[in-house]
Amino acid sequence: MNTETTTILQSFRDQILRAAEQGNALQIRGGGTKSWYGQATDGDILDTRGYSGIIAYEPTELVLTARCGTPLSDIEAVLAAQNQMLACEPPYFGPGATLGGMLSAGLSGPRRPYVGAVRDFVLGATLMDGKGQILEFGGQVMKNVAGYDVSRLLAGAMGSLGLVVNISVKVLPRPFAETTLVFALSEAEAVRKMNEWAGQALPISGSSWHVGRLMLRLSGAEAAVRAAKQVLGGEEMQDAATYWQSLREQTHDFFSQDDEHGLWRLSIPSTTGALPLTGKSLIEWGGAQRWLFSDESPATIRTSAIAAGGHATLFRGGDKNMGVFTPLSAPLFNIHQRLKDAFDPAGIFNPGRLYKDF
CATH class of the missing domain: 3.30.465.10 (Uridine Diphospho-n-acetylenolpyruvylglucosamine Reductase; domain 3)
Incomplete structure (x- = not known):
């Protein structure tokens, strides 16, 4: 030093x-x-x-x-x-x-x-x-x-x-090869497919769904990526690196919505179907991460996430006075303290x- x-x-x-x-x-x-x-x-x-x-x-x-x-x-x-x-x-x-x-x-x-x-x-x-x-x-x-x-x-x-x-x-x-495939699917179909593919020997390194389109990134050895493309089908996305960067940095158009209720991040089991919440959503992580803009109350959003076996965070914007993170149970709070x-x-x-x- x-x-x-x-x-x-x-x-x-x-x-x-x-x-x-x-x-x-x-x-x-x-x-x-x-x-x-x-x-x-x-x-x-x-x-x-x-x-x-x-x-x-x-x-x-x-x-x-x-x-x-x-x-x-x-x-x-x-x-x-x-x-x-x-x-x-x-x-x-x-x-x-x-x-x-x-x-x-x-x-x-x-x-x-x-x-x-x-x-x-x-x-x-x-x-x-x-x-x-x-x-x-x-x-x-x-x-x-x-x-x-x-x-x-x-x-x-x-x-x-x-x-x-x-x-x-x-x-x-870094992976030797990388490509992104696009599929036209409903939310329910996309969640089902992401979980089905997750159980197979496929070199998946990214997944997201938004307004009827499922994007699936494949990364790894050239032979593995090529074989996966043949199995999965779909259309190859051009300039895919820019797309995944826009998700990572939240510069994608979805995140530019000016919503007074804020952007919610829901972490739930990947197999969970569409949640009973109004608003606009984007799904990542094979179905386990759901981004949501909604006029539902914070209590309703959190209750829905908990009922699904997960939790909800007020990620950006909104009224932070009601708590950004899901409240801890007494035993967990004592450990934190x-x-x-x-x-x-x-x-x-x-x-x-x-x-x-x-």
């Missing part, structure tokens, strides 16, 4: 200790591209962008370690040069997205159900807690699993447990970002 990075870490520690002593909240922020996600919060900004750079990268080991403020674009450029990638396709939602923001938000793109989520690729993390202590979890190689669950726990924690300063992630090779107390005893890190009382 050089003098500059040591100085930056010391400045982080000083800011954390000062905030804990004075009882002031801290907003941990990198590029701020996902600052709208979760409950609204306030407090002094702890800017991570100065703590940037790739610490170690072993292409043959498929492992990369970088500092929290490192831009995702820098990381993906380095990986692309070795024909590798962040396989879960984490969304940027803006040019300043950082590795720390990727982990804290825990959001994954179209490839998620076929390769895993952000948390599945976290091998290790270094955390600065509410006492300014440096805590090491996991490692920099896939064989090292000590503390693995703790480092994965940080994915989606929205910075509520502390400042993640270094992160080690598993990366994967104990973790918060252990890592952040003064309650200074992004208070209320996940839940109002957390």
Whole structure:
């Protein structure tokens, strides 16, 4: 560790200790591209962008370690040069997205159900807690699993447990071949087909349905992709990479709707049929992720998701006062609270970002 990075870490520690002593909240922020996600919060900004750079990268080991403020674009450029990638396709939602923001938000793109989520690729993390202590979890190689669950726990924690300063992630090779097939199907037919195909030995790496069209991405060895195309049929999509990018970054026309009720993200079993909810929807992840614009009440939307065996999140916009995430049961909330107390005893890190009382 050089003098500059040591100085930056010391400045982080000083800011954390000062905030804990004075009882002031801290907003941990990198590029701020996902600052709208979760409950609204306030407090002094702890800017991570100065703590940037790739610490170690072993292409043959498929492992990369970088500092929290490192831009995702820098990381993906380095990986692309070795024909590798962040396989879960984490969304940027803006040019300043950082590795720390990727982990804290825990959001994954179209490839998620076929390769895993952000948390599945976290091998290790270094955390600065509410006492300014440096805590090491996991490692920099896939064989090292000590503390693995703790480092994965940080994915989606929205910075509520502390400042993640270094992160080690598993990366994967880019597929040799890729194509996208298009099918004209109703919602019910599309859900049935996606689940039917998921049970077969097909190199599926992305799926989505919207207004009568099912898009299915195939990735892998050229022979496997070619054979799957012959089995499945359908029409080949032109400029498919742009389409999947528009889903990952939510620049697709569907997401541009200006709806005062907000955009809902429903996570439900993939075999679930059409939900009894009015509005406009887009389906991803083989049927397991449903995006919804609806004038139904939040209670109705959440009840419908729970009845299907899942949950609903007010992803963007709408009235956050009624809660962005599905309320936790008392036992689960107690677990969350104990973790918060252990890592952040003064309650200074992004208070209320996940839940109002957390």
